[in-house]
Amino acid sequence: MQKSVVIVGGGAGKRMNSDIPKQFLLLKGKPMLMQTISRFLLYDPDIRLILVLPENYFPLWQDLCDQYQFHHKIQLVAGGKERFYSVKNALEYVSGLIAVHDAVRPLVSEMAIGKAFSLAAEKGNAVPVIPANESLRIQHEEGNQPLDRSKVLVVQTPQVFRYELLKEAYKQKFKPEFTDDATVVESLGHKIFTTDGNPENIKITTPMDMKLAELYLSDPRFD
């Protein structure tokens, strides 16, 4: 079955005069986005690549591709005002099995990608998760109470879906509780299936995360 990956790198309204978004920063000598895309090419050199970016960053991306001689066939798609609309915009370029992945997760392993595609082929959807490894509490109106962490799953990407399922799900009207693709699909009443993520697959949002990512990338497994 045809495989596609939608790399979600931000929506509309991101101004060029603010800091350059993390996904363009250099990580081990290469823009993070290229590291992220390379993970999927390593998994399947024939995967279809769709990259969602704020439209005003298209020229920067093209310049970087020239500079780093990163010449893969990549469909650029303009981001929407919410992540929901960004993914929805990308759906007209895909078919078969669709992975949706955060641009700022360059440390996803080939194994995690492979497991998610395999499970989604079988069940229709697959969400990579890792165990929660810290003590947790949950707030309620009167205070807070312990949360059994053995039942808590930390959600990652790529979340993989059969095209028909994702397309149908994204016909819904946007709701604020759609925090990822799983919640959009779940809202149609579908059961979500989980698979093993990899612990290194952090979402890079702070300068310290960048340093941690450099550390991980210095590990031979990521060479």
Next chain:
Amino acid sequence: MQKSVVIVGGGAGKRMNSDIPKQFLLLKGKPMLMQTISRFLLYDPDIRLILVLPENYFPLWQDLCDQYQFHHKIQLVAGGKERFYSVKNALEYVSGLIAVHDAVRPLVSEMAIGKAFSLAAEKGNAVPVIPANESLRIQHEEGNQPLDRSKVLVVQTPQVFRYELLKEAYKQKFKPEFTDDATVVESLGHKIFTTDGNPENIKITTPMDMKLAELYLSDPRFD
């Protein structure tokens, strides 16, 4: 009010022939345990120090203190077979306000320590927490569902308590759901109060955590 900190560094049954526990490893040129203890001395040079270790590691600790000229007045206490018994063993050496802290959390900030002591002085207990910054799901019998992460708190130490409260709580029989001191106190029906932890205050359990801790410690805030 007299302040004490119980540094919990492991229980009975830890063999010398296995790997040296993380708390003795060097972190920025000093055994981790000394980094951890130093945080509390920075907060209050007069704080009473109680260190719970597996009894067979007492000689190693003494050697390290000589080697690193770490000569503070520290009460050594032998660990029990569960963390619960380790803390309980330490309680005969404390009074006033008691902080209980994981030995493998050397990155706690002075501010987090200070806030926890202040709140506990006022309310009787205080538990440092940070927000959950990842998407979460919760498992139940039929599958799993999204968990509103805005309501989830990640629990850290030091957890601080008034002596009488902690002493009373530790008269209970051990239950497996006693995963930290807050759960022991809560089991008596007391409400738990939360305060701001610091995000760097990770629990060091893996070699990668060690590297991350080195990164954090290279930050001027930790000098």
